[in-house]
Amino acid sequence: MNKAELVEAIQNNLGKDATKRLAEDALSAVLTSITEGVKKDGKVQLIGFGTFEVKTRAARKGRNPKTGEEMQIKASKTVGFKASSSLKGSL
Missing domain, CATH: 1.10.287 (Helix Hairpins)
Structure with a gap:
């Protein structure tokens, strides 16, 4: 949809x-x-639907897919969603 x-x-x-x-x-x-x-x-909870929450990702090492060179990936924030048990049960 x-x-x-x-x-x-x-x-x-x-x-x-x-x-x-x-x-x-x-x-x-x-x-x-x-x-x-x-x-x-940092959090929005909708009872019966789910929770939107800020999550932090730690800095880590990764690889450039083009060159294979190792690189440092900075720490970042993202939004995660966790579905409620009633929403999961309705699927």
Whole structure:
């Protein structure tokens, strides 16, 4: 499912009076709120769905796939998602 299909699904779930623009605005608001929550608190937990959390990756050594030369990869941050048990159970 891509973003356009998700907007259409949201529109269908909101009912016949919902416009595509309303569904797109709703999706945008949710994604923006999750982004801001992760930036501010480091974690956003949606009961029954899952948890978005900032994870840190340690610095490590890697290899350049083109040359095979060893290189240092810097430490970084990323966002991880852990699905809730109820979401896992529904699959």
